[in-house]
Amino acid sequence: MTETRTAPREKIDAMKSKEAIVNELSMVVATVNGSGSQTSNLAIIRSLFRMGIPVSGKNLFPSNIQGLPTWFTIRASSEGYTARRDRVEILVAMNPATFKEDLRDLVSGGVCFYDDRFTIPQERSDIVYYPMPVRALVKEMDPPKELRDYIANMAYVGVVAKMLGIEMEEIRGALMTHFQSKQSAVDLNMRMIQAAASWAEKNLSKQDPYRIERIDQTQDLLLIDGNTASALGAIYGGVGFAAWYPITPASSLADALEEYLPQLRKDEETGKATYVVIQAEDELAAIGMAVGAGWAGARSMTSTSGPGISLMAEFAGLAFFAEIPIVVWDVQRMGPSTGLPTRTSQADILFVRFLGHGDTKQVMLLPGSIAECFEFGWRAFDLAERLQTPIFVLSDLDLGMNLWMSEKFTYPSQPFDRGKILTAEDLDRIGEFARYRDVDGDGITYRTLPGTDHPLAAYFTRGTGHTEKAVYSESADDWDFNFDRIIRKLETARDMLPRPMISTDEDARIGLIAYGSTDPAIREARDRLKMEDISTDYLRIRSVPFAPKVGTFIREHDIVYVLEMNTDGQMHKLLQLEVPDQAAKLISLTHNNGLPLSARWVVEAILAHEGG
Amino acid sequence: MTASISEKDVSNKNVNKVGLEKADYKGLPTTLCQGCGHNSISSQIIAACYEMSIKPERIVKLSGIGCSSKSPTYFLNRSQGFNSLHGRMPSIATGAVLANRSVKAIGVSGDGDTASIGIGQFIHMLRRNVPMVYIIENNGVYGLTKGQFSATADKGQVLKKIGVNPFMPVDVCMEALIANCGFVARSFAGDPKQVKELLKAALSFKGTAVVDIISPCVTFNNRGESTKSYTWGKAHEYPLHDVTWVPKRDEIQVDYKPGEVTEVDMHDGSTLVFKKLEQDYNPRDRMAALQMLEETCCGGVLVTGLIFINEEQAPLPDIEEMVETPLVHLTEEVLRPSKESLEQVMEAFR
Numbered sequence: 001m002t003e004t005r006t007a008p009r010e011k012i013d014a015m016k017s018k019e020a021i022v023n024e025l026s027m028v029v030a031t032v033n034g035s036g037s038q039t040s041n042l043a044i045i046r047s048l049f050r051m052g053i054p055v056s057g058k059n060l061f062p063s064n065i066q067g068l069p070t071w072f073t074i075r076a077s078s079e080g081y082t083a084r085r086d087r088v089e090i091l092v093a094m095n096p097a098t099f100k101e102d103l104r105d106l107v108s109g110g111v112c113f114y115d116d117r118f119t120i121p122q123e124r125s126d127i128v129y130y131p132m133p134v135r136a137l138v139k140e141m142d143p144p145k146e147l148r149d150y151i152a153n154m155a156y157v158g159v160v161a162k163m164l165g166i167e168m169e170e171i172r173g174a175l176m177t178h179f180q181s182k183q184s185a186v187d188l189n190m191r192m193i194q195a196a197a198s199w200a201e202k203n204l205s206k207q208d209p210y211r212i213e214r215i216d217q218t219q220d221l222l223l224i225d226g227n228t229a230s231a232l233g234a235i236y237g238g239v240g241f242a243a244w245y246p247i248t249p250a251s252s253l254a255d256a257l258e259e260y261l262p263q264l265r266k267d268e269e270t271g272k273a274t275y276v277v278i279q280a281e282d283e284l285a286a287i288g289m290a291v292g293a294g295w296a297g298a299r300s301m302t303s304t305s306g307p308g309i310s311l312m313a314e315f316a317g318l319a320f321f322a323e324i325p326i327v328v329w330d331v332q333r334m335g336p337s338t339g340l341p342t343r344t345s346q347a348d349i350l351f352v353r354f355l356g357h358g359d360t361k362q363v364m365l366l367p368g369s370i371a372e373c374f375e376f377g378w379r380a381f382d383l384a385e386r387l388q389t390p391i392f393v394l395s396d397l398d399l400g401m402n403l404w405m406s407e408k409f410t411y412p413s414q415p416f417d418r419g420k421i422l423t424a425e426d427l428d429r430i431g432e433f434a435r436y437r438d439v440d441g442d443g444i445t446y447r448t449l450p451g452t453d454h455p456l457a458a459y460f461t462r463g464t465g466h467t468e469k470a471v472y473s474e475s476a477d478d479w480d481f482n483f484d485r486i487i488r489k490l491e492t493a494r495d496m497l498p499r500p501m502i503s504t505d506e507d508a509r510i511g512l513i514a515y516g517s518t519d520p521a522i523r524e525a526r527d528r529l530k531m532e533d534i535s536t537d538y539l540r541i542r543s544v545p546f547a548p549k550v551g552t553f554i555r556e557h558d559i560v561y562v563l564e565m566n567t568d569g570q571m572h573k574l575l576q577l578e579v580p581d582q583a584a585k586l587i588s589l590t591h592n593n594g595l596p597l598s599a600r601w602v603v604e605a606i607l608a609h610e611g612g
Numbered sequence: 613m614t615a616s617i618s619e620k621d622v623s624n625k626n627v628n629k630v631g632l633e634k635a636d637y638k639g640l641p642t643t644l645c646q647g648c649g650h651n652s653i654s655s656q657i658i659a660a661c662y663e664m665s666i667k668p669e670r671i672v673k674l675s676g677i678g679c680s681s682k683s684p685t686y687f688l689n690r691s692q693g694f695n696s697l698h699g700r701m702p703s704i705a706t707g708a709v710l711a712n713r714s715v716k717a718i719g720v721s722g723d724g725d726t727a728s729i730g731i732g733q734f735i736h737m738l739r740r741n742v743p744m745v746y747i748i749e750n751n752g753v754y755g756l757t758k759g760q761f762s763a764t765a766d767k768g769q770v771l772k773k774i775g776v777n778p779f780m781p782v783d784v785c786m787e788a789l790i791a792n793c794g795f796v797a798r799s800f801a802g803d804p805k806q807v808k809e810l811l812k813a814a815l816s817f818k819g820t821a822v823v824d825i826i827s828p829c830v831t832f833n834n835r836g837e838s839t840k841s842y843t844w845g846k847a848h849e850y851p852l853h854d855v856t857w858v859p860k861r862d863e864i865q866v867d868y869k870p871g872e873v874t875e876v877d878m879h880d881g882s883t884l885v886f887k888k889l890e891q892d893y894n895p896r897d898r899m900a901a902l903q904m905l906e907e908t909c910c911g912g913v914l915v916t917g918l919i920f921i922n923e924e925q926a927p928l929p930d931i932e933e934m935v936e937t938p939l940v941h942l943t944e945e946v947l948r949p950s951k952e953s954l955e956q957v958m959e960a961f962r
Contacts, residue, residue, distance in 0.1 A: 050962070177960060177961075177962070180960070222958055222961040222962065223961055223962075224961040232954075232957060235949065236948055236949060236954060237948070238944065238947030238948050239947075240711060240939040240940070240942070240947065241707060241710060241711055241939065243706075243707065260957065263957075264949040264953055264957075265947075265949065267935050267946075270935060270936075272933055272934060272935040272936070273932060273933050273934050273935065274934075274935055274939065274942055274946055274947065275939070276710045276929075276932045276934055276939070278706065278710070278740075278932075280703070280736075281732060281733070281736040282732070284700065284703070284733075285700070285702075285703040285706075285732075285733055285736065286703075287703075288696070288697070288700045288702075288703025288704055288706075288707065288733070289703045289704075289706045289707035289710075290707060291696075291703075291704060291707060292694075292703060292704035292705060292706060292707025292708040292709075292711070293707035293708065293710060293711035293939075294707070294711075295694060295704070295707070295708060296672075296707065296708040296709075296711035296712045296715070296940060297711060297712065297940035298707075298710075298711035298712075298939045298940050299947070300707065300711065314697055314700075315697060315700070318696065318697055408958055409954060409958060411951045411954055412948065415944060416944045416947075416948070448692070449692075449712070449940060450672045450692040450708065450712055450715050451669065451670060451672075451692075451712050451714055451715045451938070451940070452669065452692075453667070453669050453670075454669065455636075455669070455690055457669060457690075457692070458668070458669070458689065458690050458691055458692050458693070459692065459693075460684075460685060460692075460693040460694075460695065461692070461693065461694040461695070461696075462693075462694075462695040463695070463696070463697065464695070471640075472685070
């Protein structure tokens, strides 16, 4: 669980000189949503990736179908940094409405590709401009009318590729991936890209220092979004039942289930489905169905975001108390109520941890990479069935919907753990059955599944107080006995859940604690802090209740910064509850404006605190 | 042990086709009020399942919250039960029967649980044709919270504590018909013979079978003028037909005159025999059923019987094209795709 660090190098300042800056840039493509630019942006980012250059892609999009500004940001970094950057070196301006504003964010010496119908404002004479004759190129090619907008967007792919040095063959490869090898679609798009590239070659001369050159740092990596990885993880975890209700940013998780399950899980002989996915009438029904299926013995899940979690509260409490295994993915988004539905956040931590009235305490997994989305996708079922409790997996919009590089997924390393289930044969052998009896002393009891053909198999599942034999009871003793055992079960859970990832440096007195999608920003920030002679150790939380190591880490450091994307420092509060004697040394650093964390923000926040 | 409704029948020592006595179908002693209509319905569930020789282990009994929803404790001790959330039992049922399509689901709900808090899930369960028997123990009143009107209470009805109900009732059978339910029945807890036959028919149905049973609340809503009372029901019950469920293999014994009976063949091989009473009623005509309910809704009668049947509609597991084997019986070899397939999937993200 411990990794070693390589020495950091800094290239950012080199931008100011005219010497070539190779494979080190942040690009923003400013478009209007609904204009069909997604394919173009994917072609650029995937071709960079195929040229061996580490990349990440983040789509800053509005909650809207058509007509509002959208920015697709691509970061290329030969050093492998993939966090969001708030500096922009390359702008592809395709939206006249935001042109001025977009230019304002460009660094001095930066590059602006723009549709030649736009007027360049006076105030930025410190950047390089490349006009793109989008309309003329479209007119010349005369694509089918219904594809005109899509093809028009390919013009900037061609010009940008030519001027930066992106290889045409890799763009073709990227399009082959995108169009699933549909040759005619690839050819049509490539015609425009090549026409635009030829135009650029004849008419533009290179005046900026930014270059893309083939390297070899993405061998064996994937470029993929977290929701797809989560869905694949669930499929390789044997998901039987999934119910969901459409909601940004979680819908694409269920979409991916619907896309891959028919390919991977049809019965070979009959062609029938070995799974079922139901689009429910609301999130309440979605989790209700998942609870019903989990109770009946299927590997069962639902996926949603904050507003859906609100609706799921009552069922979450029932499943916790009646001890029913289900997996709930919460792809977090920004704010209370509708908030900013297309922006990212980590603000459901406390709500989910205690989701349900009374003394409910939910088990949470916190994937911090795409590979972990896949891994927790299957592992969550093992944990849910082993612990007989809901497992909440908290992803977020950034991790779920944006494009990340990932290690290849590791095929599940262990067979299914179906937990403590008694069959008819077991009941014959044992001769009795008490659903909530702690036979093994770990707080986890044995269950039978509906349909078990044995007179002793039945029990009554209920949200009311109950005895060991699941019989209704209002007795204070029965309540204590049962609830103490549930708490004991949660203690057992600590040792079963994914352990924290710890990365140490020599003699660090400062500890950093973070979780989820902030990982790339924290890693990059640590490298930068190192350059300022600030050594840090880093613990990334991957589950709640916390592993014992978390408390140890806090005790071992003079000061521990807890970095997260919410307003109140929600994980910071949970940690203070966990180690109250250490509460004073836990410093909360929070960032919550809908944008993913940047390394610069982390560095500045820590320096400000250390300096003061 | 205290006397319970289910124990009254223990004297019957005959075993059924799966070798069980009626006592094997009983539940725990009821804690509902003495004389509650729900207890009578529990007895008929026991009788129906016993007489149909359904193994109790094959049944799941599900409920929401309320007096009605407590009742699954009082029948079929050998069936798995789930007393879930108020108004949300249909979602539990949907998940459970999809996870294990070999179990038979009996859901017990009430008028508050179905027509108020649960109306949304009720409609969507019907829209999906979830295979289950959905019983509404309908008494027009909230019992556990001590006597508030429910959404099925009559307009203008007076309750001592609350006053006058100013709202039109929700007719759950009409809602079911509009939602395209393929089995809509209404009965009266004071007519146990009909309740039992309709339950048997419902248990033979392959989609959602709604059985709305007027089930008087002896504590809060049993005054003679209430259409949910015993007195009123007994005086005003108007059966559409005399319905009998005939199991597979049994020859239909009774000789009827031509035109006097109609038969409906059920999916499981059993037959429903409808004997004509005063008027012709065709339970296959959906629009006629709606019209009948509209005309009789405030007409001073309690129409009972099988209001509508359409056994052609595919149930949810068939709509979803699921394998015949229950999902819960599939092995890891089936449920976890191969390592090679994962490699292939990942190729697309290069």
